[in-house]
Amino acid sequence: MTGAGGLLIAIIAAALLALFYLSQSGHVAATGYEINALQSRVADLRADQQQLIYRIAEARSPAVIERAARGRLQLQPLPVESVTFAETRSTEPRTR
Amino acid sequence: MLARTDSRGRALLLLIVATLIAGGVGTRLVWWQVVERDHLATLALRQLARQEEIPAERGEIVDSNGVLLATSIELKSVFATPPTIEDPESVAAQLAPILGLDVDALRDRLDSDDPWVWIRRRVEPAVTDRVAALELRGIGMLPETKRVYPVTGIAPGTTLAAQVLGFVNSEGVGQYGIEASRDGQLSGLPGSVTAQEDVIGRQIADSIRQLSEPVDGSDLALTIDAGLQHLLEATMYDTFRRNAAKGVTGLIMDVDSGAIRALATFPSFDANSYPQFDPELFTNPAVSRQYEPGSVMKAFTIAAALDAGAITTRDTFKDDNNLRLAGARIQNADRYQYPYGHGKLTAGEVLQLSNNVGAARIGLALGRQGLYEAFRRFGFGSPTGVDISGEAAGVVWNPDGPNGSGDLTAAQNAFGQGLSVTAMQLAAGYAAIGNGGTLVTPHVVAGWTTPDGTYHPIEQPPGERIMRAETATTVLELLTSAIDDGIAQAASVPGYSIAGKTGTAQIAGPVTERVRVGTDADGRAVYEKVTRHRYIDGWIDSSFIGLMPASDPKLVTLILIHRPATWGLYQMAERPDALFRRLAPQVLDYLAIPPDRPQQPVAAE
Numbered sequence: 170m171t172g173a174g175g176l177l178i179a180i181i182a183a184a185l186l187a188l189f190y191l192s193q194s195g196h197v198a199a200t201g202y203e204i205n206a207l208q209s210r211v212a213d214l215r216a217d218q219q220q221l222i223y224r225i226a227e228a229r230s231p232a233v234i235e236r237a238a239r240g241r242l243q244l245q246p247l248p249v250e251s252v253t254f255a256e257t258r259s260t261e262p263r264t265r
Numbered sequence: 266m267l268a269r270t271d272s273r274g275r276a277l278l279l280l281i282v283a284t285l286i287a288g289g290v291g292t293r294l295v296w297w298q299v300v301e302r303d304h305l306a307t308l309a310l311r312q313l314a315r316q317e318e319i320p321a322e323r324g325e326i327v328d329s330n331g332v333l334l335a336t337s338i339e340l341k342s343v344f345a346t347p348p349t350i351e352d353p354e355s356v357a358a359q360l361a362p363i364l365g366l367d368v369d370a371l372r373d374r375l376d377s378d379d380p381w382v383w384i385r386r387r388v389e390p391a392v393t394d395r396v397a398a399l400e401l402r403g404i405g406m407l408p409e410t411k412r413v414y415p416v417t418g419i420a421p422g423t424t425l426a427a428q429v430l431g432f433v434n435s436e437g438v439g440q441y442g443i444e445a446s447r448d449g450q451l452s453g454l455p456g457s458v459t460a461q462e463d464v465i466g467r468q469i470a471d472s473i474r475q476l477s478e479p480v481d482g483s484d485l486a487l488t489i490d491a492g493l494q495h496l497l498e499a500t501m502y503d504t505f506r507r508n509a510a511k512g513v514t515g516l517i518m519d520v521d522s523g524a525i526r527a528l529a530t531f532p533s534f535d536a537n538s539y540p541q542f543d544p545e546l547f548t549n550p551a552v553s554r555q556y557e558p559g560s561v562m563k564a565f566t567i568a569a570a571l572d573a574g575a576i577t578t579r580d581t582f583k584d585d586n587n588l589r590l591a592g593a594r595i596q597n598a599d600r601y602q603y604p605y606g607h608g609k610l611t612a613g614e615v616l617q618l619s620n621n622v623g624a625a626r627i628g629l630a631l632g633r634q635g636l637y638e639a640f641r642r643f644g645f646g647s648p649t650g651v652d653i654s655g656e657a658a659g660v661v662w663n664p665d666g667p668n669g670s671g672d673l674t675a676a677q678n679a680f681g682q683g684l685s686v687t688a689m690q691l692a693a694g695y696a697a698i699g700n701g702g703t704l705v706t707p708h709v710v711a712g713w714t715t716p717d718g719t720y721h722p723i724e725q726p727p728g729e730r731i732m733r734a735e736t737a738t739t740v741l742e743l744l745t746s747a748i749d750d751g752i753a754q755a756a757s758v759p760g761y762s763i764a765g766k767t768g769t770a771q772i773a774g775p776v777t778e779r780v781r782v783g784t785d786a787d788g789r790a791v792y793e794k795v796t797r798h799r800y801i802d803g804w805i806d807s808s809f810i811g812l813m814p815a816s817d818p819k820l821v822t823l824i825l826i827h828r829p830a831t832w833g834l835y836q837m838a839e840r841p842d843a844l845f846r847r848l849a850p851q852v853l854d855y856l857a858i859p860p861d862r863p864q865q866p867v868a869a870e
Contacts, residue, residue: 212408216339220390226333226415230425231495233417252854 321453323412324482326430326443328491329526329711335414335430335444335536341393341406342386347377350403360404363395364388375403386435387411410437412444414536416491419499423533426494428549429487429653429709432536440539441547443485443709445654450713453482483713486720488524493517493855497527500848501824505531507838509830514551514688516823517852520696520812523705523725525651526820552649552656555685556806556827559770560598562681563624564740565694567612569639570631572736578743581609582626590625591673595680597621598769613743617751619767621680628679629672633664636675642731643694644704645686651707659686681768688808692823695810698744699764699818702737703728745815756811756842758849760860764818765811767842772804772828804828809841813849816861822849 227233238244297305326335343364350356357372364371364385374382387409388396396406412433416425424430431442439448456479501515510531517527530550534542548554570576586606588595597606597620607618615623628636640646646661661684664674677683689707697704705728712722732740744764748757753767780795808825812818824841853860 212339216390216408219336219338222333223336223338223413223415226336227417229332230415230417231492232419232425232499235419235495235499252850 317458319456319458319479320410320437321455321479322481323410323433323437323453324451324484324713326451326485326487328487328489328494330490330492331486332416332491334416334426334487334489334491335412337410337412339408340387340389340411342409343384343388343393343396343404343406345375345382345384346403346405347375347379347382348403350375350401356401356404359399359401360384360396363392363399412437418533418535419495420502420531420533422535424536425491425498426489426528427533427536428530428547428551429489429528430536431547431654432539441655442549442653443487446652447485447710447713451482451485453716454480456480481716483715485713486711487709488519488526488711489528489709490526493852494527494529496851496855497848498529498531498533500844500851501529502531504824504826504839504844508826509838510826511828511830512550512554513827514554514823514825515848516551516688516692516821518692518696518707518821518823520699520818520821521705523693523696523707523728524711525707525709528709548655549653550827551688552651552653553687554827555657555659555687556772556825557682557684557770558686558691558808559681559768559806560619560621560624561691561695561766561768561808561810562678562684562686563616563619564698564744564766565640565643565645566624566628566631566636566679567616567743568698568732568736568740569636569643570627571612571739572639572732573631573635575631575635576612576627578612578739580630581611582615582623582630584608584610584615584620584622584626586622588622588625588676590676591670593673595622595625595676613746616743616747616766619747619752624680625676628675633672633675636678637661637663640678640684643697644690644731645684645694649687649689649693649707651689652710656689657687659690660684681770688823688825691808691810692821695812695821695823697728697731698737698740699812699821700728700737701734702730702732704731741812741815741818744812748811748815753809753842755840756809756845756849758813758846758853760862761813761849761853762815762861763811763813763845763849764815765809765842765845767840768806768808768810770806771800772806773798774801774804776801807837807841809845811845811849813853814858814861819856819858820852822852824848 323337325333325337327333343360345356347353353372353375357368357375360366361368361371366385371384374384384404393406396404414424414427414430414432417423418425418427427442429442431440431444431446433444434440437452439445439451444451456477497515497517501513504510505513513529513531515527515529516525518525528549528551532546534546539547567576571578584597584606586597586600586604597603597618599618606622607614607620610618610620610623612623612627614620615627631639640661646659648656648658650656661678662668662674664671664678674683693704693707696707706725708723708725710723712720714720741764744766745762747753748763748765753765756763756765756767775796776799777794777796779792781790782793783791785791806825806827807829808823810821810823812821822845824844826837826841826844829837
C-alpha cells in the first residue's frame with residue numbers, strides 16, 4: 170500500500186469515527202430528553218398519588234365519618250349506659 | 266532569472282507572513298486553551314450550567330395508630346411574564362374566574378412592567394388543569410410543595426389537633442407546635458445538582474452532575490390518638506359554644522408515661538389555610554397560657570403537708586370562714602350559705618367541700634417555705650419539658666422573697682390563688698398523684714422513622730419522685746372521696762371510680778376606675794381615671810381534673826373553661842365537672858377500660 174492510500178484510509182476511518190461519535194452524542198441527547206420527559210411524567214403521577222393519599226386521609230377524618238353517619242345514614246351514638254363489659258369467668262381456652 | 270528570484274523572494278515573504286500569522290494564532294490559542302482555560306471554562310459554565318437545589322422531602326406526622334395527620338403534596342403555582350402578554354384585559358378575564366381572583370386586580374398585575382410575577386401559588390390540580398387548557402401566552406406553572414393537614418376537625422373551618430401540630434410557612438419552615446419544635450428532624454437536608462441547559466431551559470442529560478444527595482426528613486409518630494382527639498374536640502367544642510367561652514382546653518394524658526393521648530383547644534384554626542387566621546390562635550394555651558388555678562391546687566397542698574409529716578388524715582383544721590393574715594381576709598366560696606364556716610374539718614373534708622380556710626390552715630401547718638418548696642418540687646414555676654413549642658413556666662412566688670407576702674402568700678397559694686400555672690403542669694402534677702408519686706415528662710412525640718425505615722422510639726427520662734408512694738395513694742383516696750361524697754359529685758361516672766377536683770378562680774385584668782385624688786381651690790373633689798390590675802367580675806377560669814379509674818389510674822383528664830360568658834359558679838351552661846361526666850364514659854369506652862365498680866356485670870364464659 171502506498172503512503173497516499175494509507176493516508177486516505179486514515180482520513181476515512183477518522184471521518185467514520187467522527188460520524189459515529191456525532192450519532193452517539195445525538196442519541197444520548199435524545200435519550201436524555203426522553204428521560205426528562207419520563208421523569209416529568211413520574212413527578213406528575215407522584216403528585217397525583219399524593220393527592221389521592223391526601224383525599225383518602227381527609228375522607229377518613231373522624232369528623233367527616235361522624236357527619237356522614239349522623240346526616241346521611243341517620244345513625245346516633247350508642248348511649249354510654251347501654252355499654253356493658255362482660256366479666257370473664259375463665260381464662261382457659263375452650264376445648265371441644 | 267530575475268523573475269524566478271523575485272518569485273522566491275515573494276514566496277519567502279509569504280512564508281514568513283503566514284508563519285507569523287500562524288504563530289500568532291497558535292500563541293493565542295495556547296493562551297486561551299492552556300493559560301486561561303480554567304477561567305474561560307468557569308465563565309462558560311456560568312452561562313450554560315445551573316446549580317439547582319434538590320429539596321428534601323419533609324417527613325410525615327402520624328398519630329399513635331398510624332393515621333396520617335400531616336403530609337406534603339406537590340401543587341402547581343401559576344405565574345405570568347407580563348412583557349409577553351399581548352392582551353392583559355382578555356387574559357385577566359379568562360383567568361380570574363378560574364383562579365378566584367379579582368379581574369381588575371389581576372389585569373393590573375398582568376399589565377405591569379415586572380418581568381415575572383406570581384399569579385396564585387399552590388393551586389388545586391383541577392384548577393391548574395383548567396388554566397393549562399386555556400394555553401395562554403405568558404402564563405405558566407411551576408410545581409411547589411405544600412404542607413397539608415388532611416384530618417378535618419369537628420368545628421367548622423378547623424383541622425384536627427391544629428395547635429398541637431402547628432403548620433409550615435410558605436418558605437417551608439415549621440411554625441408553632443410539633444412542626445416548629447421538630448422542624449430540623451422533619452425537614453431533612455436538601456441536596457444539589459449542576460446541569461447544562463439548552464436554549465429553552467431543559468437539562469442536557471449527559472451534563473448532569475449530582476453534587477450532594479438530599480436527605481429526606483424523618484416521619485414522626487405521635488402519642489396522640491386521632492379517635493380520642495376527635496372525641497375530646499367534639500366535647501370541648503360543644504361546651505365552648507354552650508358556655509360562649511373565650512376559650513377552652515381539654516387534655517387526656519397517660520399517668521404512667523406522660524404520653525398525651527389527646528389535647529384540644531378552642532378557638533382553633535385550619536392549618537391548611539393558616540394565613541386567614543389571627544396569629545394569636547397559633548399558640549397552644551395548654552402550654553403557653555398561665556392562669557390562677559384555684560381549688561385544684563388544694564390536692565397539692567394536702568400532698569405536701571402529708572408527705573412532710575406535718576399533718577395526718579385524722580387531724581382537723583378550724584374553719585370559721587374568717588382567716589385574717591397581713592390585713593387580708595380569707596373566706597370560703599360557700600360563705601353565704603355558711604357564714605361561720607363548717608367547724609373542724611379533716612383534709613379529706615377540705616377537699617370534699619373545697620374549703621379555702623381549711624386548705625390555708627393546712628398550708629400554714631406545713632410552713633410557708635415548706636409549701637413553696639413542695640410546689641416547686643411538684644413542677645410549678647418550671648416548664649414541664651413538653652415537646653410543644655412555646656411552653657411557659659408559670660409563677661410561684663417565694664413567700665419570703667421580694668414579691669412574697671409571708672404567710673399570706675402561702676395561705677393564698679394553698680387554695681390556688683396568688684400563683685399561676687399552665688394546664689400542662691397541673692396535668693403532670695395530678696398524673697404524679699395517680700402513678701404513685703413520680704413526675705413524668707408530658708410528651709406528644711412517641712418516636713420517629715428515618716428514611717431507611719428504622720423506627721426510633723423516644724426514651725423518656727425517668728420521672729422524678731416528688732412524693733412518697735403512700736402520700737400519693739392517700740391523696741388519691743381523698744380525691745376519690747371528693748367526688749363520691751363532695752360537692753363535685755356531678756363528675757361521678759356510673760361504673761367507675763373517679764378521683765378529681767374542681768377549681769374556679771377569678772381572672773385579674775386592667776380595670777379603669779374613677780379615683781378621688783384631692784380637692785380643688787373651691788374645696789370640690791377632684792377625680793382621675795386610674796387603671797389598676799385587679800380581679801374582674803364575671804371573668805373566671807373554671808376547671809376540673811380527674812383521674813380514672815381511681816382504683817388503678819390510667820388517665821388524667823383536664824378540662825378548663827376560660828371566661829365563660831354564661832358566668833358564675835352556678836350559672837354556667839355546663840360546668841367542667843358535669844362535662845367530665847359526659848366525656849369520661851366515651852373515653853373509657855373508646856379505650857376499652859372496664860368498669861372498676863360494675864353495677865350489673867354480665868357474666869360470660
